[in-house]
Amino acid sequence: MILFYKKAIQDIRDNGFLNAVTIITISLSVLIVSALALFFVNANDIMSSWKKGISIMAYLKTDIGETALPEIKNKIQGMYGVAEVEFISKEEAMKRLKEQMKGHSSLLADLQENPLPDAFEVRLLTSSADSKKVENLAVQIEAMPSVEKAEYGRRWLGRFTNVFDLFKFTGYAMVGIFFMAAVFIVANTIRLVIYSRQDEIEIMRLVGATDRFIKTPFYIEGLIQGAIGGIIGLAALFVAFMLIALNVEQVSSSGIFQIRFLSPGVLCGIMLCSIFVGWLGCYISLKQFLKYKTG
Amino acid sequence: MIDGNDKNSIIRMFHVHKQYGAKKALIDINFDVSKNEFLFITGPSGAGKSTLLKLLYFGEPVSEGQILIDGMNLSRISRNRTPFLRRKFGIIFQDYKLIPTKTVFDNVALVLEAMGKKRQLIQKKVNSVLRMVGMEERSKSFPQSLSGGEQQRVAVARAVVGVPRIILADEPTGSLDSESANVIVDLLKGFHTRGGTVIVATHDKELLRKTGSRIIHLKEGRQIK
Ligand SMILES: Nc1ncnc2c1ncn2[C@@H]1O[C@H](COP(=O)(O)OP(=O)(O)OP(=O)(O)O)[C@@H](O)[C@H]1O
Ligand SMILES: [Mg+2]
Numbered sequence: 001m002i003l004f005y006k007k008a009i010q011d012i013r014d015n016g017f018l019n020a021v022t023i024i025t026i027s028l029s030v031l032i033v034s035a036l037a038l039f040f041v042n043a044n045d046i047m048s049s050w051k052k053g054i055s056i057m058a059y060l061k062t063d064i065g066e067t068a069l070p071e072i073k074n075k076i077q078g079m080y081g082v083a084e085v086e087f088i089s090k091e092e093a094m095k096r097l098k099e100q101m102k103g104h105s106s107l108l109a110d111l112q113e114n115p116l117p118d119a120f121e122v123r124l125l126t127s128s129a130d131s132k133k134v135e136n137l138a139v140q141i142e143a144m145p146s147v148e149k150a151e152y153g154r155r156w157l158g159r160f161t162n163v164f165d166l167f168k169f170t171g172y173a174m175v176g177i178f179f180m181a182a183v184f185i186v187a188n189t190i191r192l193v194i195y196s197r198q199d200e201i202e203i204m205r206l207v208g209a210t211d212r213f214i215k216t217p218f219y220i221e222g223l224i225q226g227a228i229g230g231i232i233g234l235a236a237l238f239v240a241f242m243l244i245a246l247n248v249e250q251v252s253s254s255g256i257f258q259i260r261f262l263s264p265g266v267l268c269g270i271m272l273c274s275i276f277v278g279w280l281g282c283y284i285s286l287k288q289f290l291k292y293k294t295g
Numbered sequence: 296m297i298d299g300n301d302k303n304s305i306i307r308m309f310h311v312h313k314q315y316g317a318k319k320a321l322i323d324i325n326f327d328v329s330k331n332e333f334l335f336i337t338g339p340s341g342a343g344k345s346t347l348l349k350l351l352y353f354g355e356p357v358s359e360g361q362i363l364i365d366g367m368n369l370s371r372i373s374r375n376r377t378p379f380l381r382r383k384f385g386i387i388f389q390d391y392k393l394i395p396t397k398t399v400f401d402n403v404a405l406v407l408e409a410m411g412k413k414r415q416l417i418q419k420k421v422n423s424v425l426r427m428v429g430m431e432e433r434s435k436s437f438p439q440s441l442s443g444g445e446q447q448r449v450a451v452a453r454a455v456v457g458v459p460r461i462i463l464a465d466e467p468t469g470s471l472d473s474e475s476a477n478v479i480v481d482l483l484k485g486f487h488t489r490g491g492t493v494i495v496a497t498h499d500k501e502l503l504r505k506t507g508s509r510i511i512h513l514k515e516g517r518q519i520k
Contacts, residue, residue, distance in 0.1 A: 014396070200394045206354065207453065208382035209409035211374075 008220035015193050019225060022189040022281075026229025027236065029182040030274050034237045036171045037266060042259045043164065054134060056122040056152045058141045064118065072146050076122055079140060081133055084123040090116040117148060179277065186225065186281025190218055194289050219282050226278025230271045304363075305330045305461060305492050306351065311360035313346055313516075320346045322516045324360070328461075328494065333487050335503060336496045338513035344496035345389055347513070348463045351494075352384050353377060365460060382410065385454030389465040389496075391446045393438040399425070399449050400434040406457045424452040428482060444475035451482050461492040468499050476502070 012019045058076065069087060077085045088096075093116040122141065124134065134152055142150040194201070204214055241261055248259055262270075306328035313321040321343045328334055336344050349355050350362060353369055362369040365383055372380060393402050400421055407417045425431045428448040438446055447467065454462055464483060468476035480502065487493050497503070503510060512519045 200396065203392050203394055204405065204409065205378070206352070206381060206386060206388075206392065207406045207409060208378045208457070209405070210378045213409050213411075 004216045004220055007217035008224060011193065011217060011221050012224065015189075015196070018189045018192055019221075022186050022225050023229045023232065025185040026182050026226060026274055026277060027232040029178040029277075030230050030233025030270060031236050033175050033178050033273075034234060034262065034270050035240070036174060037270070038237065038241065038262055040168060040171060041262060041266070043167075045260070047161070047164065054124055054152065056124070056134065056138050056141060056150055058120040058122060058144075058147050059117045059149045059151070060119060060146055061148045062117060064146050068146060072144070073120065075144065076120060076141060079137060081125050081137055082122055083125045086121045086123070088119050088121055090114050090118050093117075093119065179273070182229075182277045183281050183284070186222060186278055187284040188281075190222060190282050191285040191289065193221075194218070194285060215286050218286060219279065222278035222282030223275055224278070226275040227271070229278070230274030233274070234267060234270060303329050305332075305365050306494075307361075307363040309361045311350065311362060312358045313343070313350060313355070314358040320516050321350070321513075324518050326511060326518070328492060331487070331490055331492055333484075333493045333506070333508045334495070335506070335508055335510040336494065336513060337498055337503060337510055339498060341515075342513040343516045344498075344513060345465055348386075348465055348494070348496055351463060352386055353380055378409070382457060383460045385457060385459035385462045387447075387450045387454045387462070387464040387467050389469065391438075391450045393446060393449060393453075395438055398435050398437055399430060399441070402438065402449060403453045403456050406453055410457060420456055421452075424456045425449075427455075427485075428452045429478070443470045444472075444478075447471060447475070447479060448482075451479060455482070455486055459491070461494065462486055464493065464495045464497075466497055466499075467495060468497065468502055473501070480505075 060072070064072075073085050073087065076082060091114065094114050097116070122137070124137070138150040138152050141147055201214055238261065245259055304327040308324050308326055311321060311324040312319070324347065336347060338344055346355075350357055350369075351364065353372065357370070364380060367376070367380055369380070394405070397405070403421045403424065404417050407420060412420075422431065422434070425434050428451055430445065430448050430452060433441065433445065438449070441449065447470075451464075451467070454464070462483065467479050467483065471479065476499075483493050483495065495502075
């Protein structure tokens, strides 16, 4: 086995340029694929935090007395898909508005009378947070006689979800394409290496070397290329991630969503795929080569 | 159909023909080689000597006929078994076929590596055969830096290092002066005395005259009596 490793490493040295090309190709593919994965992981996080934040504001008619409130609350609470209902009095609403408009509160200070209505804030179960269900619920709430108007903010979310799904699909397609491109290029470089050593391989055969003896160093070479390519690709992604993460943190220190790097499991998966690419490229080119040489 | 139950023959050829396209390189060759025989194959250039050796080590399949090597029928040998057939032979090629990117030592060691031998053993055996052919000093040199005769000696070392049953030597004294030629012939004779079978293809008249061994004559692909 040590002998095979030595041979593989010798090969990589002897064919420096070809190997550099292969490793760079694998690295780039890994970088692009893992960048996509990183994007989707974080986009998913953001999406679910948005979904969690979806709520319907049910503004009450001005003539509703305090005594009627518990009944209304119960009724909304009983609707399908509702997680939580919170009463927000007009005073509370004004306070929140002032807070949001910090620094511009002089605009509000002039108001003699609070123009805001009382309202219920209806939070939804995450599972019900898609556009159809939200809309249905809003219609249902608005139909209540005591409710003036039911509003929900993130109408665009529904459409965004669809776009996101489309993105995901293109993402998968791109992963597939890069995978095949990487395999193709590895197969090609190994093929070139094989052709450059054709005479040597022929002599090895003549002195009694088995196919396995001849092939093993090439496989090790492919695996090493895959591993190095994977490490370089992921390292590049990590550097890029750190740069971006620093900037994003400065922009939104609010911490609603933190972007995070790929989990160890996903990283391992990408590494394994990268190594597999090396192996598969090798397998394909050796298979072709042995088809020609049947002596 | 034939079987290989002749206890004394290590090689048997039955009505062997070899054709390259329209060119008939060998026509109806029939002979047996006994164990521990020293056999010459001779004939003018293009007579088919190298082709005959090539058929023996299964470098190419026969066009017609049957060859038995140490009980193995070449027309029924599988791809997996070919390496093991080749290990029965030590081959000295007409053009040496040393690997130019490997040192003398590694060229010889390759045979044992392919057999999966241990490193220490390889070290020991390779050094000992290189000493035997007088090339110990040059074990770290590359083939291009050696003279023809030196390369020939490395080729002999590689052929004997795996302790094969049969040595096939194609024009082993081809481009050598008589002194270097004698060194090679002595090495082959040494292998023969230790119980090996040797087949030498040559048109070196000098070489033939010196021995009393059996000679097979070829002419235009035919065996002549
Ligand atoms: N691969 C091949 N393709 C076509 N023809 C071939 C091939 N190998 C050998 N021949 C032909 O077969 C004939 C015998 O060739 P071979 O090499 O066996 O001769 P030889 O007796 O070894 O000659 P020499 O003494 O010059 O080495 C020649 O006419 C040669 O041209
Ligand atoms: Mg010849």
